Amino acid sequence: MKGDMGQEDRQALDINLDSVASYSCELGLMSIAARLLKNGCTDMGSFVVSPACLYIAVETLARGAKGETLNELESVLGGAEARRDACSLLFAKDPEQTASDYRLAIATSLWANKFTSPLRRNFGRTIADLHGKAAEVDFESSEAKALMSSWLSKNTSGKFTSAPEMDADTVFAIISALYFKDSWVDPLDDEDIEVVFRAPEPQSDVAMMGGFGSYGHLLSTREAIAVSWPMQSGAVAVFAMSNNGATLDDFVQSGAAWDAILRCHMRMGTTRPKGGIELFVPQFELRSDDRDLGGMLRSLGIEKTFSPGADFGNITEADAMVSRVVQNAVLKLDPNGAEGAAYTIFVVPAGCAPEPMPEPVRVVFDRPFAFAIFSHSGAPLFVGVYRGA
Template sequence: MLKRKLSRLLPCMIISFTLVFSASSGFSASVADSQQLKSQIDNSKKISSFDSAKSETALFSSVENDVKKVIKANTDFAFDIFKAINLEDSEKNVLISPLSISTALSMVYQGAGGSTRGEMETAMRYNGLDINTINRAYGSLLPYLRNIDPDVNLGISNSIWYRNRFNINSSFLQINRNIFNSHVEAIDFGSHGAINTINSWVANATNGMIPQMLNAPIPSQTVMYLINALYFKGRWTNVFDETLSFNGNFRTGKNEYKSIVYMKKTDTMDYGQGEDYKAIRLPYGSGSTAMYCILPDDGVSINDYIISLNTQKWNQIRQSIENTEDVKLILPRFKIEYGEISLNNALAALGMEEAFLPGANFSGIAPGIFISRINHKALIEVNENGTEAAAITAGVLFGSTPPPDNEFIATRPFIFVIADEGKGNILFMGKAFELSQY
């Protein structure tokens, strides 16, 4: 019997941005706007507490259209940045957390101006959305996700740490407090305790999975860290029987064979297929979040299939899935560690270039700052009990259809997505290209 057990089932994501001086020198969202939005959101929360069956309707009643628009933009962004990153790492496994990246970029976006802001809107697929629409949506989405399911722990934490005596626009800090519930603190970056203070926050926000993010010393140009942490703890609604797990070969994307452990079950499951894929949905907890595994047909390149992915196709895949009897599922037990990679090129390919140059306009934060780099690292474990995943993204602002057979046998590369089932937020997205024994 296989005795491997999962003690902690949690994906988490860290996004950090370090702001420092550069050669560059408006800011349209006001503190009054953000305070009014926070008041509306808080009122919705009070209403929602009366009846759990009505809580979601009450929470989103005044901002439902805004939420839908931002989720649509974030989903478009998720597939676009996933495809851009996959082009750079077509011969490797890939893993990102689109929601965490979107949230952290949205925090920074509050202080962007001029053409820098326009390019960020293009990259994040926010064109046509005013900043109040975006903030109303996040002000509702974040509490919703934190309370998505009593059987699933999904934590989203934000913080801003800036060098003491450095003049940061107070409106920028207040909006991040109001909308993103950010912890804001000025500290002495030259002190030995600064690293420990920030790393302690990181460890707490990730339940100890990521004990530290920074190493001493902090560069003298650094003036600010903006951090988003996404923490998920779940367990399959229906776990796999470990006694059925077996050894077998996985055909990698390089047409090599690796011996791995497969999990197995035959049961009534959420299963679907289309003209070039099969898909399975594996829920966590009470079903409010789930992992989707998408297996392109044999002969269809995993990378070619990823190029074809977009929000429309994602919706078609989800709609094709239905509760089906006697589904045979064989899925690898796998562990993927991805990165550390830079997201600069991927974001630039989506239209966000100026933010990385000394002439960037982040005057809503402070004059003369720009993004130097945004790095990303991620890890995921999938086994008989559930999923454990973590990701770190650090950004530096420096100066033909086969007949149905009801089988999902993933013995070759496949795509996986962890999603919120209520609103459609994509939490994690990855490509299993080359697996080894785990």
């Protein structure tokens, strides 16, 4: 099926974003993606993180929050309408035309201490539309660890197989999970590529891949160059780099990187070159382990959640507060396509004949760049930067 698209599929690529909610209604999910990209670039290395996976964990928490705690969470999630729209993007029906190995799975779970914080009777129903599971467990038992690990492995297609250990004083824990795999519409080639990636610091050789495509879109401004490279399901990878000499850090920290990524994805000011696009980009496998996201959530205005005054009365009667928010993520891009997985955990203790074909537009990502992966419905699944290692 690779590279073989009928007329309906071509049209689907052109109108893919018609199913996306208006930009104003995406502010919660998209603003989280923007902040994650900016905050992650404070590290010196490459990284990857999943906005979608974090959003679902926060949404799960909000379903159980009340009062000021809920108000703060909604201020980040974007309000009731934006929350509905975001969930519609994240849990959109699978497209009819996909590669045989395509999969996008998003799920959430809440595990409560059966002795100290039994669940409200109907909370499981509250998160059912998030592909949610709610269970009461004994956090000191090996059975609890096994149950959570089994759930995590199933929902990340085996990319993560061991759930974190929980202390006996844990009131409840939320674990959200995401798995994604798709194939390029126009596969890339990793043989006889002469382009060399120019990393800011000496690095081992970076394997490049390249190829020609007719369905990608190009954004070229004084500030940035960005390219979208579509996948069989309608999902899209977007790569962006500065075009004015700015360093990657400045490009990302100023917000220009996310602006270029989003404009390219939304096809705002983009072109589809008549000669197609000849793309060169590194193939890579990135992994981010135990990335602390609590500080980022606090910077967005979520404070009550992390304080003894937090109110999660729709989950349990027990007093509780979030003590830790951590995410693990992995993303692989190769000549065939993309595969990635992530999980986020909230730990809560007490408190047309054609004319001669023009030359393709050649776009070479041979220096550090930012990237994002969007689902077929437009949800930001992964964002990150690549520096060469």
